[in-house]
Amino acid sequence: MKGTIVAAAAILAGGASANRVHHRHLHQPLFEKRVHNDTEICVPGCTTIWTTITGPAGLYTPPATAVPTTSSVITTSEALPTLSSSSLVFSNTSSIAVPSTTEVVVVPTTTSQGPITVPTPIQQTCPTPGTYTFPATTVVLTETKTVCGASSTVVPSGTHTLGGVTTVVETATTVVCPVATTKTAENGVVTSVVELTTYVCPSAGTYTIAPITTTVTDSEPVTVVVPVVETYCPGTYSAPAVVTTVTETNVVVYCPFTAVEPPVPSTQAPEPTSEPTSVVAPPPVVSVAPPVSEVKPSVTSSSVAPKPTAPTSNLGGKGDKWAMTYTPFTQDGQCKPAADVMTDIKAIAKAGFTTLRVYSTDCDTLPSVGAAAEATGLRLILGIFIGTVGCENGSPDVSEQIAAIKSWGRFDMVDLVVVGNEALFNGFCSVGQLTDLIHHVKSELGSAGYSGPYTTTDVVSAWQANDVSSICNAIDVVACNAHAYFNANTSPEQAGTFVAGQLEIVEKICNKPGFVMETGWPTAGECIGKACPGREQQRTALAAIKQELGKKVVFFSFTDDHWKQPGSCNCEQHWGCGEIFGAQI
Numbered sequence: 003m004k005g006t007i008v009a010a011a012a013i014l015a016g017g018a019s020a021n022r023v024h025h026r027h028l029h030q031p032l033f034e035k036r037v038h039n040d041t042e043i044c045v046p047g048c049t050t051i052w053t054t055i056t057g058p059a060g061l062y063t064p065p066a067t068a069v070p071t072t073s074s075v076i077t078t079s080e081a082l083p084t085l086s087s088s089s090l091v092f093s094n095t096s097s098i099a100v101p102s103t104t105e106v107v108v109v110p111t112t113t114s115q116g117p118i119t120v121p122t123p124i125q126q127t128c129p130t131p132g133t134y135t136f137p138a139t140t141v142v143l144t145e146t147k148t149v150c151g152a153s154s155t156v157v158p159s160g161t162h163t164l165g166g167v168t169t170v171v172e173t174a175t176t177v178v179c180p181v182a183t184t185k186t187a188e189n190g191v192v193t194s195v196v197e198l199t200t201y202v203c204p205s206a207g208t209y210t211i212a213p214i215t216t217t218v219t220d221s222e223p224v225t226v227v228v229p230v231v232e233t234y235c236p237g238t239y240s241a242p243a244v245v246t247t248v249t250e251t252n253v254v255v256y257c258p259f260t261a262v263e264p265p266v267p268s269t270q271a272p273e274p275t276s277e278p279t280s281v282v283a284p285p286p287v288v289s290v291a292p293p294v295s296e297v298k299p300s301v302t303s304s305s306v307a308p309k310p311t312a313p314t315s316n317l318g319g320k321g322d323k324w325a326m327t328y329t330p331f332t333q334d335g336q337c338k339p340a341a342d343v344m345t346d347i348k349a350i351a352k353a354g355f356t357t358l359r360v361y362s363t364d365c366d367t368l369p370s371v372g373a374a375a376e377a378t379g380l381r382l383i384l385g386i387f388i389g390t391v392g393c394e395n396g397s398p399d400v401s402e403q404i405a406a407i408k409s410w411g412r413f414d415m416v417d418l419v420v421v422g423n424e425a426l427f428n429g430f431c432s433v434g435q436l437t438d439l440i441h442h443v444k445s446e447l448g449s450a451g452y453s454g455p456y457t458t459t460d461v462v463s464a465w466q467a468n469d470v471s472s473i474c475n476a477i478d479v480v481a482c483n484a485h486a487y488f489n490a491n492t493s494p495e496q497a498g499t500f501v502a503g504q505l506e507i508v509e510k511i512c513n514k515p516g517f518v519m520e521t522g523w524p525t526a527g528e529c530i531g532k533a534c535p536g537r538e539q540q541r542t543a544l545a546a547i548k549q550e551l552g553k554k555v556v557f558f559s560f561t562d563d564h565w566k567q568p569g570s571c572n573c574e575q576h577w578g579c580g581e582i583f584g585a586q587i
Contacts, residue, residue: 120141120143120149121141121143121239121241122149122232124136124139124241127252127253128248128252128253129251129252130251131248131249131250131251132247132248133245133246133247134245134246134247134248135243135244135245136243136244136245136246137243138240138241138242138243139240139241140238140239140240140241141238141239141240142237142238142239143237143238143239149196149231149232158218158223158334158335158565159218159219159220159221159223160217160218160334160335160336161215161216161217161218162215162216162217162218162226162336163210163213163214163215163337164213164214164215164216164226164228165182165212165213165214165228165229166181166210166211166212166213166214167179167181167210167211167212167231168208168209168210168211168366168369169203169208169209169211172206173205173206174202174203174204174205174206175202175203176200176201176202176203177200177201177202177203177209177211178198178199178200178201179198179199179201179211180196180197180198180199180231181196181197181198181199181211181212181231182195182196182212182228182229182231183195183197183212183214183229184214184229195229196231199211199212208340208366208369208370208373210366214228214229316381316417316454317417317418317455317479317515317517318517318553318554319355319356319357319552319553319554320356320553321354321552321553322548322549322552322553323353323354323355323356323548323552323553323583324355324356324357324552324553324554324555324556325355325356325357325358325359325383325555325556325557326350326355326357326358326359326556326557326559326560326580326583326585327358327359327360327361327520327556327557327558327559327560328346328347328350328358328359328360328371328559328560329360329361329365329559329560329563330343330346330365330366330367330370330371331365331563331565332565333562333563333564333565334564334565335565337364337365337366338365338370340366340369340370340373340374343370343371343374344370344373344374344377345587346374346560346561346587347371347374347375347377347378347380348374348377348378349580349585349586349587350378350380350560350580350585351378351379351380352584352585353580353583353584353585354583354584355380355583355585356380356381357380357381357382357383357417357556358371358375358380358381358382358383359382359383359385359420359519359556360382360383360384360385361385361387361423362385362386362387362403363402363403363406363407363410368406368407368410368412369410372410372412372415375415376412376415381415381416381417382415382416382417383416383417383418383419383420383519383556384407384416384418384419384420385419385420385421385423386400386403386404386407386419386420386421386422386439386443387403387422387423388400388421388422388423388425388430388431388439389430390430391429391430392430392431392435393422393425393430393431393435393436393439394435394439395438395439395442400439404443404446404447407447407450408446408447408450411450411451413447413450413451413452413453413454416452416454417454417455418454418455418456418457418479418517419443419447419452419454419455419456419457420456420457420458420459420481420519421436421439421440421443421456421457421458422436422439422458422459422460423459423460423483423519424459424460424461424464424483425458425460426460426464426465426468426470427460427461427463427464433468433469433470433472433473434472436458436473437472437473437475437476440456440458440473440476440477441476443456444456444476455477455478455479456476456477456478457477457478457479457480457481457517457519458473458477458481459481459482459483459519459520460481460482460483461482461483461484462482462484462504462507462508465480465482465507465508465511465512466507466511470511470512473512474511474512474513474514477512477514478514479514479515479516479517480508480509480511480512480514480515480516480517481508481516481517481518481519482504482505482507482508482516482518482519483518483519483520483521484500484501484504484505484518484520484521485520485521485522485523485558486500486501486521486523486533486543486547487522487523487524487530487533487535487543487573488530488533489530489531489533490530490531490532490533491531491532492531492532492533493532493533494523494533494534494539494540494542494543494546495542495543495546496546497523497542497543497544497546497547498543498546498547498548498549498550498551499546499550501518501521501547501550501551501555502550502551504518505517505518505551505554516554517554517555517556518551518554518555518556519556520556520558521547521555521556521557521558522540522543522544522557522558522559522577522579523535523539523540523543523544523577523579524540524571524573524576524577525537525539525540525562525576525577525578526572526573526575526576527568527571527572527573527574527576528571528572528573530571535573535576540579540582541582544557544579544582544583557579557583558577558579559577559578559579560578560579560580560585561578561580561587562575562576562577562578563575563577563578
C-alpha cells in the first residue's frame with residue numbers, strides 16, 4: 003500500500019453507482035476474457051467506494067434523501083437504500099485532477115463533527131467544488147470497540163439475501179451472537195444497529211442469522227449498503243492528512259484510519275460444542291463479513307526481506323488434469339444453494355480433477371464449496387480478489403475476505419492462496435501496492451495457521467510491462483492467465499503450445515516454478531484471426547492444452563455463465579468446459 007496515505011479513493015457522482023466487482027453479484031470484470039491488448043498498464047489514482055459508519059458506536063443514520071425501508075431483526079427485512087443523492091469520495095492522492103475549465107476554490111476544513119472516539123472513517127462534507135484539506139487524526143483505543151458499520155455490494159435486478167452472520171454447526175445448537183441490522187423509526191428514518199440475538203439451529207448445517215433481503219427492480223446493477231459489525235482492537239490508529247479536489251456539489255469524503263501500532267489480538271470465538279447449548283457463534287464468513295482491524299502496520303515493499311519459500315510440492319496434478327475454476331453462482335447471478343454446489347463439485351471430482359480454484363469468499367464459498375470439496379476429496383486454491391482501484395490493506399473488501407478465510411480456517415485443504423486476479427493489468431494495483439498486500443495477507447493467514455505457498459496471477463504482458471522484482475520476492479510460485487483464443491495467430495490445435503509458451507515467459511521473469519491459473523476456449527462468439535470459437539474448437543483446444551501441460555493449468559470454467567454481458571467478442575458467456583471433461587450435472 004502507499005506509504006504516505008492509507009485510504010481508498012473513488013468518486014460516485016450523483017446517481018452513479020460504484021462498479022464494485024469482487025464477485026458481489028456483478029462479476030463482469032472478474033471473468034471478462036477480453037482481448038488483452040495491454041502493453042500499457044495504467045494505474046489510476048482512485049479506488050473503491052465503500053460506506054462506513056461514522057460516530058458513536060451503535061448508531062448510523064443514512065443520508066436524509068435515501069428511501070426509507072423496513073426491517074426485522076432476524077427473519078426478513080429490507081436492505082439499506084442505495085446512496086444516490088450525494089457523492090462519496092475516498093481519497094488516497096494529494097489531489098484529484100480537475101478539468102481546466104473548473105474554477106478551484108480553496109475552502110477551509112470546517113466539516114468534521116464531534117470528537118473522534120472510534121477509528122471508523124471520518125466523514126467530511128464538501129458542499130461546493132473546490133480544494134479541501136483534511137488534517138491528520140490519531141485515535142488511541144485502550145479497549146476493544148464494537149460498532150455498527152456498513153459494507154456496500156453491487157447487485158443486479160432481482161431479490162437478494164445479504165449480510166447476516168453465517169455459522170456452521172455439526173449438531174442441534176443454540177447460537178448467541180451480535181448482528182448488524184436495520185430499524186425504521188416512525189418518521190421513516192432507517193438506522194443500522196448492533197443487537198445481540200439468539201438463534202436456534204435445529205440440526206447440523208449452515209445457517210445465516212439475521213440476513214437482509216432486498217429487491218432490485220432497476221435493469222442496471224445498483225449498489226446496496228448492508229450493515230455489518232466492525233470490531234476495533236486496542237491500539238493506535240491514524241488517518242493521514244488528505245488534500246483533495248472535488249468538482250461536484252455535496253460531496254462526502256471519508257478518510258479511513260489504519261493501525262500504526264500492533265493492537266492486541268482479539269480472541270477467536272469458540273466453535274459450537276457437540277451438545278445443544280448456548281455458545282458464541284464463530285466470526286461470519288458471508289460476503290459482507292465484518293472486517294477485522296489491521297494487526298500490523300503496512301511496510302513498503304523495498305524494506306521487506308524475502309521470506310523462505312513455502313513448500314510447493316502439493317501443487318499441480320499427477321496426470322493431465324489438475325484444477326477447474328468454480329464460482330457458486332446460478333445462471334442469473336444468484337448464489338447457489340449448498341445442495342447444488344455439492345452436485346457441481348461431485349461432477350468435477352468424478353471427471354478426474356483434484357483441485358478447485360475459487361476467486362473470493364462471497365456467496366458462502368468457504369462453507370459450501372469447502373464442505374463439498376472435503377466430501378469429495380478435492381483440494382482448494384483460495385483467492386483474495388481485488389476488483390477496484392487501490393488494493394490497500396485497509397479496504398473493507400480485502401479485510402472481509404481475510405476475516406472470512408481466517409474464520410473458516412480449514413488450511414489443511416488449501417494448496418495455494420492467490421492474491422489478486424489480473425490486478426496489474428486492470429490497473430487495480432500498482433506493483434508496490436500489490437507487493438505490500440501479498441505480505442499483509444501472508445502475515446494475516448500465517449498467524450492463523452496457513453503455511454502453504456502464495457502467488458498472484460496476471461496476463462503475461464502485465465508481468466512484462468512492470469518491474470515486478472518485489473512481487474517475485476513476495477510470492478512462492480509465479481502464475482499467469484493465458485487464453486490462446488485471444489491470439490489471432492493461434493488455432494485451436496496450437497492452443498497447448500501457446501499456453502506453454504506464456505507460462506515459460508513468466509517463469510523466466512521471476513525465476514520460479516509457474517502455473518496457469520486460467521486457460522480455456524469459448525464455444526460461441528466472434529473469430530479473432532485463426533482463433534474461432536465453437537464446441538469442436540473448444541474440444542480440440544482443451545485437448546491440446548491438456549496434453550501439453552494439463553498438470554499445471556486451471557481450466558476455465560466449469561459451466562457457461564449467462565449472467566455476464568456478452569462483451570465485444572460476444573464470447574463472455576460461453577467458456578463452460580465441464581462437459582468436455584465429462585463433468586455433467
